[in-house]
Amino acid sequence: MRLELRGITKRFGSLIANDQISLTVEPGQIHSLLGENGAGKSTLMNVLFGLLSPDEGDILINGVATRISDSGDAVRCGIGMVHQHFMLVPVFSVTENVVLGFEPTKSFNRIDYNAATEDIRRLSRQFNLEVDPDAIIENLPVGTQQRVEIIKALSHDAELLILDEPTAVLTPQEIDALMEVMRSLASAGKSILFITHKLKEVKAIADVITVLRHGRIVGTAEPTASESELATLMVGREVKLTVEKSPYKPGDEVLHIRDLVVLDDRGLVAVNGVSLTVRAGEVLALAGVQGNGQTELVEALVGMRPVLSGTITLHGRDVTHLTPRKALDAGIGHIPEDRHRDGLILSMSVADNLVLNTPRRAPFASRGTRNLAAVSENAVRLVKEFDIRTTSIEAPTSSLSGGNQQKVIVARELSRSLEFLVASQPTRGLDVGSIEYVHHQIVEHRNRGNGSLIVSSELDEVLALGDRIAVMFEGKISGIVDPSTSRESIGLLMAGHTMEATSV
Amino acid sequence: MSDVATKPRPSLWVRYTSSSPIVVTIYALILGLVIGALIIVTTTPAVLDAWRGLFSSWNGLPHALNVSFNNVGAGYREMFTGSIVDPQGFWHSLVTGKGWPNTLTPLSETLTYATPLVIVSIGVGIAFQTGLFNIGANGQAVIGGIAGVAFGSMLHMPTIIHLPLALVAGVAGGMLCGALPGVLKAYTGAHEVIVTLMFNYVTYAFLLFMVLSTPFQQPGQSNDLSRTMDPTAVLPPLFGTKSGLRVSYGVFVAALVVLFAWWLLNRSSLGFDFRVTGANPSAARASGINARKVIVVAFLISGGLAGLAGVVQVASTTHYVDGTFLIGNAGIGFTAITVALLGRNRPIGIVWAALLFAALGVGGRNMQSTTGIPLDLATVIQSAIVLFVATPVLVKEIFRLRNVSTVGLQISTTGWGS
Numbered sequence: 001m002r003l004e005l006r007g008i009t010k011r012f013g014s015l016i017a018n019d020q021i022s023l024t025v026e027p028g029q030i031h032s033l034l035g036e037n038g039a040g041k042s043t044l045m046n047v048l049f050g051l052l053s054p055d056e057g058d059i060l061i062n063g064v065a066t067r068i069s070d071s072g073d074a075v076r077c078g079i080g081m082v083h084q085h086f087m088l089v090p091v092f093s094v095t096e097n098v099v100l101g102f103e104p105t106k107s108f109n110r111i112d113y114n115a116a117t118e119d120i121r122r123l124s125r126q127f128n129l130e131v132d133p134d135a136i137i138e139n140l141p142v143g144t145q146q147r148v149e150i151i152k153a154l155s156h157d158a159e160l161l162i163l164d165e166p167t168a169v170l171t172p173q174e175i176d177a178l179m180e181v182m183r184s185l186a187s188a189g190k191s192i193l194f195i196t197h198k199l200k201e202v203k204a205i206a207d208v209i210t211v212l213r214h215g216r217i218v219g220t221a222e223p224t225a226s227e228s229e230l231a232t233l234m235v236g237r238e239v240k241l242t243v244e245k246s247p248y249k250p251g252d253e254v255l256h257i258r259d260l261v262v263l264d265d266r267g268l269v270a271v272n273g274v275s276l277t278v279r280a281g282e283v284l285a286l287a288g289v290q291g292n293g294q295t296e297l298v299e300a301l302v303g304m305r306p307v308l309s310g311t312i313t314l315h316g317r318d319v320t321h322l323t324p325r326k327a328l329d330a331g332i333g334h335i336p337e338d339r340h341r342d343g344l345i346l347s348m349s350v351a352d353n354l355v356l357n358t359p360r361r362a363p364f365a366s367r368g369t370r371n372l373a374a375v376s377e378n379a380v381r382l383v384k385e386f387d388i389r390t391t392s393i394e395a396p397t398s399s400l401s402g403g404n405q406q407k408v409i410v411a412r413e414l415s416r417s418l419e420f421l422v423a424s425q426p427t428r429g430l431d432v433g434s435i436e437y438v439h440h441q442i443v444e445h446r447n448r449g450n451g452s453l454i455v456s457s458e459l460d461e462v463l464a465l466g467d468r469i470a471v472m473f474e475g476k477i478s479g480i481v482d483p484s485t486s487r488e489s490i491g492l493l494m495a496g497h498t499m500e501a502t503s504v
Numbered sequence: 505m506s507d508v509a510t511k512p513r514p515s516l517w518v519r520y521t522s523s524s525p526i527v528v529t530i531y532a533l534i535l536g537l538v539i540g541a542l543i544i545v546t547t548t549p550a551v552l553d554a555w556r557g558l559f560s561s562w563n564g565l566p567h568a569l570n571v572s573f574n575n576v577g578a579g580y581r582e583m584f585t586g587s588i589v590d591p592q593g594f595w596h597s598l599v600t601g602k603g604w605p606n607t608l609t610p611l612s613e614t615l616t617y618a619t620p621l622v623i624v625s626i627g628v629g630i631a632f633q634t635g636l637f638n639i640g641a642n643g644q645a646v647i648g649g650i651a652g653v654a655f656g657s658m659l660h661m662p663t664i665i666h667l668p669l670a671l672v673a674g675v676a677g678g679m680l681c682g683a684l685p686g687v688l689k690a691y692t693g694a695h696e697v698i699v700t701l702m703f704n705y706v707t708y709a710f711l712l713f714m715v716l717s718t719p720f721q722q723p724g725q726s727n728d729l730s731r732t733m734d735p736t737a738v739l740p741p742l743f744g745t746k747s748g749l750r751v752s753y754g755v756f757v758a759a760l761v762v763l764f765a766w767w768l769l770n771r772s773s774l775g776f777d778f779r780v781t782g783a784n785p786s787a788a789r790a791s792g793i794n795a796r797k798v799i800v801v802a803f804l805i806s807g808g809l810a811g812l813a814g815v816v817q818v819a820s821t822t823h824y825v826d827g828t829f830l831i832g833n834a835g836i837g838f839t840a841i842t843v844a845l846l847g848r849n850r851p852i853g854i855v856w857a858a859l860l861f862a863a864l865g866v867g868g869r870n871m872q873s874t875t876g877i878p879l880d881l882a883t884v885i886q887s888a889i890v891l892f893v894a895t896p897v898l899v900k901e902i903f904r905l906r907n908v909s910t911v912g913l914q915i916s917t918t919g920w921g922s
Contacts, residue, residue, distance in 0.1 A: 302790070304789065304790060323792070323794070324789060324790060324791070324792045325792030325793075325794065326792075327792075328791075328792045329792075334790065336790060341784070341786045341787065342786050342787050342789075342790040343787060343790070344784075344787060345779075345780055345783045345784050345787055346783075346784070347783050348779070348780070348783060352776070356780065356787070356791045357790075357791035357792055359773055359776050359777070360773045365773045368772055368773050368774060369767075369771055369772055369773070370771055370772065370773055370776060372771070
């Protein structure tokens with residue numbers, strides 16, 4: 001299908017979310033829409049999918065101007081959308097989810113599950129979308145759930161697929177698998193609009209790249225363009241993709257973990273005898289595919305998960321069995337993996353979130369009464385110092401972009417006097433500009449002579465930040481290596497090979 | 505960024521046409537009254553007769569409309585004069601200086617009903633803000649009332665000690681009754697909705713047991729009737745006994761509770777913990793808040809306020825309890841749940857909501873006795889208002905309001921899952 005957008009403009013009050021956007025997607029083309037959070041990518045896709053109506057401009061499908069007034073229209077026009085947050089019913093089976101809303105029926109209005117299942121099998125064979133039609137959605141890994149979304153779109157005869165930030169929730173392996181699927185879809189003549197802010201993926205898969213900034217198209221690029229060229233287009237200024245660090249000068253041991261054993265929520269051993277040391281002035285990066293015990297290790301460090309055996313010492317002081325409160329007071333800073341779940345109160349103001357874990361500390365409160373003037377003062381100072389973009393310090397945190405929400409957490413943690421920083425996936429879902437900023441802050445913290453443990457499933461991040469890199473696999477440390485080690489060797493460690501095997 | 509400036513205040517027109525929670529609440533009130541009017545029209549026999557005669561004469565339609573408007577007008581007029589003030593009587597009193605007690609009786613009755621309702625609703629609202637559903641406020645108020653009557657009738661001492669003691673006894677009774685579900689939730693995970701709901705039945709049974717057994721039962725009585733509080737323990741009427749106005753010093757107790765709750769929720773560290781826990785228990789834990797402590801303390805405060813409401817109710821009206829204390833329509837602990845919702849769990853909002861509910865209840869009684877429109881209409885209007893407040897999208901559609909966040913309206917519906 002050939003899709004053409006001509007001069008699409010969408011305004012929200014005085015804000016112009018899309019300003020005269022024109023682009024063309026050819027049949028069999030993977031067209032990548034690149035832009036920072038808030039650049040207007042999602043608005044444009046919602047216009048295209050009929051969820052928003054444009055103020056100006058036309059949508060042309062195979063050369064014919066088409067009005068898309070709701071998502072049903074979009075589906076009938078052959079447009080399928082895979083949302084960033086999946087629209088699946090967790091307790092239904094794959095087949096039930098695929099037919100939902102468009103149930104094929106046989107006599108007496110009974111749903112024809114057999115036909116649907118056949119359809120799913122056919123599509124999964126055709127496009128390498130391996131999935132069991134009878135599986136229940138909630139039991140499936142995220143990558144497979146995404147495949148179900150794609151199958152669902154294809155089963156409605158989609159000729160153009162919109163993939164909205166499809167890789168944000170995937171592991172590296174799942175990303176590779178998704179890329180395979182995208183290629184096979186394109187070679188079958190389907191058009192793909194791929195929305196992302198990840199430069200590597202764009203370069204790896206896109207045929208054409210359109211870059212969006214502040215609601216406007218600021219340029220198109222070939223996939224051969226370098227990452228820094230793309231980043232500059234996207235952010236509007238030069239971006240440092242590598243982190244500048246002062247020379248590595250490790251000091252005394254700060255954190256010492258010995259033979260740590262921690263259970264996960266199901267009561268299975270998640271951390272199985274891990275021993276690690278972090279020195280002053282050092283970032284220890286913990287690499288590994290998600291779900292190999294990193295989350296549990298971090299939770300044990302910050303007092304949110306009981307330690308079964310082993311010890312954790314901070315500056316020689318035993319901090320093994322602390323409550324979250326005591327861990328905070330001991331000076332352990334925490335940038336949580338899931339900022340919406342553990343890091344922020346979205347309905348509360350930026351100012352309140354900036355004192356979320358120190359509300360009783362002077363000068364923010366005395367004798368049980370909060371000192372709101374001090375809280376505001378603190379917020380004004382941190383908003384300035386950490387460049388948090390918000391309309392007001394009283395604005396609810398939910399009104400901030402993801403990058404600025406993360407800045408709130410980083411500002412809160414780094415502004416209290418820390419002994420040690422634990423950061424889990426500190427840049428997940430952030431745009432390039434924000435990633436640069438968060439990395440800069442973490443390195444600053446290190447340069448001041450503090451110890452940090454950074455957990456990340458992004459190899460780039462691990463390599464950029466780590467002074468030493470520990471790789472975790474199935475609850476154990478499979479190796480500790482130097483950042484100059486090749487990606488391939490670290491990849492092997494992540495897959496469970498041991499040091500001896502990799503050094504051969 | 506330097507653009508951290510306060511946004512200019514929007515114009516009056518924008519504020520009244522945007523869907524801010526307060527605006528939605530006001531429009532919900534209007535819709536509630538419209539529904540009430542439709543019900544009056546469709547259920548009053550005189551109005552229906554007029555409509556039946558629509559085609560029987562040339563002026564059928566004007567007549568039917570006229571009768572409809574007259575009946576609705578009369579109903580709402582009686583509701584207003586019965587709960588707030590009769591303008592004619594007010595003018596008469598103002599000119600002649602006579603008849604003030606009569607003129608003020610409706611307002612006095614509304615305040616008498618609203619006083620304990622404000623207190624118990626604030627208790628429920630504080631629990632809501634913490635993400636806890638205190639469905640047992642009524643039971644806690646019953647226990648508070650029993651404790652207040654017990655201390656007020658069986659001990660004898662001067663007012664300066666006796667009255668505070670009776671009030672404190674009520675608070676303690678409510679706290680005790682609230683602490684149990686709190687502790688059960690904090691330490692065993694028992695769902696507070698189930699536990700508090702069931703506790704209501706326990707407290708009813710306890711009430712019946714108490715009013716039928718010595719030494720709590722009124723001596724020489726075989727009915728379900730308690731002893732009467734000493735005059736030293738009751739909340740005296742504001743304008744003296746001779747005025748006949750029932751509104752008591754309880755309004756000052758309620759005012760203190762409002763002040764306390766405002767400080768607790770907006771200014772205290774403890775209230776901050778409450779709100780953080782209510783909004784996001786997971787982040788609360790990560791921020792070092794002890795969830796168990798918060799649950800137990802929130803229930804103690806919520807139960808304590810419900811208990812206080814119970815004792816204020818009895819000490820400002822009957823001065824004794826019987827087997828029907830706070831049962832059925834009088835169950836202010838249940839009304840409190842809707843009042844807290846309508847007031848969006850904020851002390852000032854709850855005051856307005858409680859006054860509205862009290863006025864509808866008191867005015868509804870007047871309407872029933874003068875126009876024959878049943879009191880249930882007041883309940884229907886109350887329910888309709890709450891339904892509209894709970895569905896801001898509908899209100900926004902009906903009045904074509906501008907889209908502004910309605911997060912504040914939905915906050916009280918979080919917490920069921922935990």
